[in-house]
Amino acid sequence: DADEIKIVLSDKREFKGKIVGSDPKTDLAVVKIDAKDLPTIQIGSSGKLKTGDVVLAIGNPFGLNQTITMGIVSAVGRSNVGIADYEDFIQTDAAINPGNSGGALVNTSGQLVGINTAIFSTSGGYMGIGFAIPLDMAKTVMDSIIKTGKVTRGWLGVSIQNITPDLAKSLGIKDTSGALVSGVMKNSPAEKAGIKRGDIITELDGKTISDSRILRNMVADNAPGKTVTVTVMRKDKKELLKVTLGEFQDTKVAKKADFDFDNLLKDVVVQDLTPDLRERLNIPSDITGVVVAQVAQDNPALNALQQGDVIMELERKPVANVKEYSEIVSKIGAKDGVLMLIYRDGATIFITLRP
Structure with missing residues (x-):
């Protein structure tokens, strides 16, 4: 945002700098000077x-x-x-x-x-x-x-998250390394290559993925159009998928509007995702589930659930409405953790609720 850039060398020479390009996402810029x-x-x-x-x-x-x-x-x-x-x-x-x-x-x-x-x-x-x-x-x-003159980054088209010990236990796995795929965008390189929600990405071109940050940076470092080999664990089986990366584009997610509902369902108040509510919360048409309207203050789920979350799956079972949600809840029984897939702020993520 500077109006003028002055470059001073150690030998006291001064030059006027010209910005070739900048990258706010890494806080870097390239500055050019004419000098010998x-x-x-x-x-x-x-x-x-x-x-x-x-x-x-x-x-x-x-x-x-x-x-x-x-x-x-x-x-x-x-x-x-x-x-x-x-x-x-x-x-x-x-x-x-x-x-x-x-x-x-x-x-x-x-x-x-x-x-x-x-x-x-x-x-x-x-x-x-x-x-x-x-x-x-x-x-x-x-x-x-x-x-x-600009920075281009590879794009896979998935929502990913780290695997916490709670998630690992709920998923029935021992290792917490890798990046858990919590969502796959439509018509994205990931979808075209066969990557699915629930997959755990463990390698990219043979390089180990220890967490979601590593995967995000590695994908971004590759040029759009490059074909990479993605290793995923799916139901205890390793699969190698060829993915041709797209180009990352910035998108802005609309903020949730404040709202109040009164449809008590145990400690978590949920509401059917009506067309009016979908429009108010800017929820895409392909997202189905029930909306969290309120979480009781003394409920441990408060730390994991937020008002406005859309509960899409409960214990790996799709949730279409409040009735289905209630039926699934009634059949969970005694467990030390409950796995949920939710939609929040433009992304789908897995969370585990503890009793």
Whole structure:
């Protein structure tokens, strides 16, 4: 959003920068300058970094240019930090302060391995937790911007989630690794390839998928139109599916409207999904189920269910209306957990309710 960009080199030369392209989803941009005899940095590989490796952060904190601090890699693959849409951060305890953002993170061989981006702090200053965008991700973004002026990402067309211990128990599996497919979009590459809701994606082109974040980043790193091999576990059987990836497009999901109903059904109040309610909540025509109108305050399900959720399946059985929901509930009997498939905020997800 800057009106003008000025580049100042270590030898005091100044240049006017031109933005070639930017990628808000990773908080990266490519800036071009017209100059000769520019110093360059050797490129390393962030994929080779391990916890405990020594790294150095270079930046301009508080206007103190060419400041170098040293630390170690505290962790790799950090996500859920809330900084960017695609997160796979290098966490380091090298001092990173305001002004370090955009600076180099290098290894002990002087090779670039990351781009400093943010700190975790309650005071605004250094507290021993800093984050850097891994170079492998940054290079993919950079190459795409230089080549096309924008970032294109592969698209599979599935809703995915991590497998919690509760979900694993409900699904009857022991391993919590992989990405659980909770929804498949119509006419998507996933649907055309035969991926189904309930599948667990364990590999992409032979590379292990430990959680949903890994899958999301790996799919995005592939070019649209590329055919990849997706390994899924389906009812204890391994299947290999060929998928030709589409191109990711941004979509916006409408927010739920507030509403009140009075149709008590045990501790969770549910309502038939009427045409009027479907329109008010902006629920797609292919979603069927009952709408959660209210959850009792003393109900453990409160933590998992939200007002406006659409319960599509209960214990793997489709739910079309309140009557069917009630009948299924009455037959569940004594269990330590109940598996539900719900629709929420434009996505379908599995949840487990605990007694």
